[in-house]
Amino acid sequence: MARELMKGNEAVAEAAVRAGLQCYFGYPITPQTELLEYLSRRMPELGRSFVQAESELAAINMLYGATTTGVRAMTSSSSPGISLMQEGISYVAATELPLVFVDVMRGGPGLGNISPSQADYNQIVHGGGHGDYQVLTLAPASVQEAVDMMVEAFDLAEKYKTVVCVLMDGSIGQMMEPCELPEMKPLRKEGEFPAWAARGLHGREKPNILSSIYLKVPEEEVANLRMMRNWQTIKENEIRYKEYYLDDAEIAIVGFGSAGRVALTAVRQARAEGIKVGLLRPISLNPYPEAALDKLADRVKSILVTEMNGGQMLLDVQRIVRGRVPVEFYGRPGGVVPFPDEILAEIHRMVGGGLPLNSDAHRLWLDRMTGKN
Known part of the structure; x- marks a missing residue:
């Protein structure tokens, strides 16, 4: 397959499209904005959903809703924007849904600057949101790795029903390198969605109800232990x-x-x-x-x-x-x-x-x- 010279952000966006991305929700912030801009053109021309939300808070909650339906959906942002998304990420993790997001890190703390940084390590790797959950985190060192990890992120998220982050410093997002893009995957059709998806009855007596709230304390503990056991399986199989x-x-x-x-x-x-x-x-x-x-x-x-x-x-x-x-x-x-x-x-x-x-x-x-x- 021929290699193409692409900017990192745009290559990652195209890789997501080819991995079967059906819905994208995001908000512009440098040095991530080219990813959003690319998808604002690419998704509508393919008949897929692109929404520039009014804020990062809105974007992550729109993503939460879309993810419950079993479609491949994602968001992307940079350091301060990811900070705003942390509550929503925790909600998705607690609901045990596959969530994919890209963090293109910039200088900080605070508003900082738009230069490359790796200062989001703690907020991503050590679970910036509240509660006992983990984010499966992949860190590329080239545009090609970023492309490959973007595709893999969706597969891993669905395999383990977990949160996956492709953690790129701004250098990877902004540099141009030759890369080989994956083949285009078809979108899921009705009947191909996972059994847990909230898509109405479809032959069931009751619809699937997905939530992050467990008002009965013992049930919350059981859910936490189940997520921890799932993370142990990830630790045994997904180290790179x-x-x-x-x-x-x-x-x-x-x-x-x-x-x-x-x-x-x-x-x-x-x-x-x-x-x-x-x-x-x-x-x-x-x-x-x-x-x-x-x-x-x-x-x-x-x-x-x-x-x-x-x-x-x-x-x-x-x-x-x-x-x-x-x-x-x-x-x-x-x-x-x-x-x-x-x-x-x-x-x-x-x-x-x-x-x-x-x-x-x-x-x-x-x-x-x-x-x-």
Whole structure:
């Protein structure tokens, strides 16, 4: 199949269409707006539903309603908009419905700026809404990966009746790269919808009623336990990551999305200098590739976590490593994208004598960064 040169946001939108997207609800916000704009043209020309809602709050609740009918539906936004959607995401999770959304992250907190960031890690990976629920989170590092994950997101959401997020930093949404698009899937017809869908009687004695409210406390506990059991199944089957140059590595870098992509260039430069360094790039941020990192911590001498934020994934890495080797940190918050030379300089520093075991890597990183500015 021929490859096409496309902007990340538009490629993801087309991938969703080809995956069988029937309804889209959203609100414009940079650096995600091209995704919405593309679908505003593409969906009507295919006879499908596109609604620019009056707000992100409206969009997520429209999506909730559409999802109950069993159609493939989605929304997309950027960091502040996703924050507004968190209550609705929690409602859908509690109703045990398949929900797909795309978060194209920007600099923050607050209104921040429109530059790329990875500061939504905590709000997505650790379930920004209220209650005991999890968001299955996939983080691409290229336009092609974003396309592939968009298609996969719908399949995973329906397989497990769960919430799935394609978590892209603004770099992935805005860059142009060649990509191969999937084949067009047909929309579902009446009679092909899942048995749980709320579509009237259709031969049943009573219609399906879908809700997130359990006024009887024991029933709420049973529902929570059922969702937790479902999440355990996801953890057993849906962990994704990539390893680069780790077979003989003495230093391991851990980074996702664009930060991982930048780190890979630095790793290759360091390898050319004879430095034994490799990269673990988590793709599923939730469930996290804990077992892979756990094994890695027994083989390497030190680990460097790099993120486009102030150290959100760092806390997860430290928890998994459990103090066995030094875990160091290099981040660029506020919408700044690191250059490979910056990561390479950190590798050189670690080779020359990095931090002692159990040092406060975050504070020492902050001291270095504030000394520069």
